[in-house]
Amino acid sequence: MLLAACSGGEAEQKKGGRGPSGPPQVGFVVVQPTAVPMTTELSGRVAAFQTSEVRPQVAGIVRRRLFSEGSIVRQGQTLYQIDPSLYQAEVAEAQANLSSARASAQAAQVRANRYRPLAKMEAVSEQEYTDAAAQARQAQAAVAQNDAQLRTAQINLRFTRVPAPITGRIGRSLITEGALVTTNQAEPLAVIQRLDPVYVDIQQSSAQLLALRRALARGGAAPATANVRLILEDGSDYGQTGTVEFAEVMVNENTGTVTMRARFPNPQGLLLPGMFVRAAFTQAIDTQAFLVPQAGLSRDPRGNATVYVVGPGNRAIARTVIAERTQGPYWVVTQGLAPGDRVIVQGTANLRPDIAVRPVPASAPQRVEPPKPGDKAGGGGKAGAGAAKGG
Incomplete structure (x- = not known):
């Protein structure tokens, strides 16, 4: 009798400790479309x-390199000095040719001016005056040609000082002093980058x-x-x-x-x-996306994204959605949800499709009911009474 009374008390105690049975409590969030970047x-x-290759525009021997490798160079700064001797001589020759052409032009113009009144007086023929005027114009054209040749020679002389085309950081020099450079060479002298x-x-x-x-x-x-x-x-x-x-x-x-x-x-x-x-x-x-906490989304073996929503009659409904990326602690869901859906994000461990749930807003405090009178205490009293009766 004592053993029976004790065993009955323990069973009653266990029954009282389990508490009332019911659907599991889950936490949900209400989703609405929002603008998601x-x-x-x-x-x-x-x-x-900017990138510029420094290339020679005249041929010659490089006499000096005028920059430090890896430094910042300014546009127009001289980087290399090519031997200018030949180009200085060409400038001098062009200057002499220009002076000669100007002297010839002056003499031809004076002769044409003298023939003009003589042609009117018929002291010389019209043809002679025409020839003299043509020679004067040819002499002026020769002056212009020699002047252009002088400018070309001066430009070539200036090109013996190789300038920086842009402002930037220059790399290593690809040629050394004493090297022969030409205008058609494949390799640049250096490279400048902004x-x-x-x-x-x-x-x-x-x-x-x-x-x-x-x-x-x-x-x-x-x-x-x-x-x-x-x-x-x-x-x-x-x-x-x-x-x-x-x-x-x-x-x-x-x-x-x-x-x-x-x-x-x-x-x-x-x-x-x-x-x-x-x-x-x-x-x-994306103006029609939904942000779902990552805890509320899972994937099946095929990789499909699934969420549980609270359906009619407070039942958990599994729904397949499209979620290809995250943003912070959220999945960005682009398809599969509707405005106002209650997505379950807490208590998802034991969820199965179409089971009854007790939904509460996510992060709501869980209600813990106190034991009813007579559950644990009553069970203990009955056990004590049985023990006393057995005694």
Whole structure:
């Protein structure tokens, strides 16, 4: 009798500790369409804002190099000095030819002026005056020709001092002093690059661009200002934003991508030509997307995204949605939900389709009912009474 009384008390105690049974409590959020930026992260390469190859415009021996490799050079600054001896002689020759042509022109003009009144007096024939006037004009033309040759010789002499075409940072010198340079040589003397600002060439697949344009055409997305931020090779953020300058109007046949060019300030020279970066920017704003907390979305073995919503009669309904990207702690759902849907985000561990649930707003405090009178205490009393009776 004592054992029976004790066992009955323990069973009653366990029954009282379990509490009232009922549907599981779940937390939900009410979703509404909102404007979500369509952020894209693409690979890119840094390119110099300006690039100029320093090339000789006259042939000769390089006598001096007048810059430090890797330094900043200014437009018009002399970089190389080519031996000017030959070109100085050509200038002197052109000056002498010009002086001779001017003397001949002066004599021819004086002769034509003398023949003019004599031709009117018929002291000389009209033909003689015509020939004299023609010789004077030919002499003036010779003066102009020799003057042009002098200017050409002076220009060639000036080209013996090779200037910097642009302002920028110059690389290493590709020739040395004493080398022979020509106007048609394949190798430049040096390369100058302007690195502030810089360009970043971004590659986007034509399929992504087509999807974006279709979204804009449907009206479900709105264009956004194309401000770009950079992620460097070490994973750090560049810190300064750039703007998209333009996009190519053709697709690369080899890669199937479209090139977009963004412009970035580079005051510290951190970005170098050829550097690999990641460009993150917003191309459009999706005006009909839903933001669902990541805890409320799961994926099946096929990778399909699924959420549970509170349906009629407070039953959990599984719904397949389209969620291709995240934004912070949320999944961006573009299809499968309707405004006002109650998406379950808490208590999803044991959910199954079409089971009854007790929905409460997400993060609401859970109600814990106190034990009813006689559950635990009563069970204990009965056990004590049985024990006493047995005693």
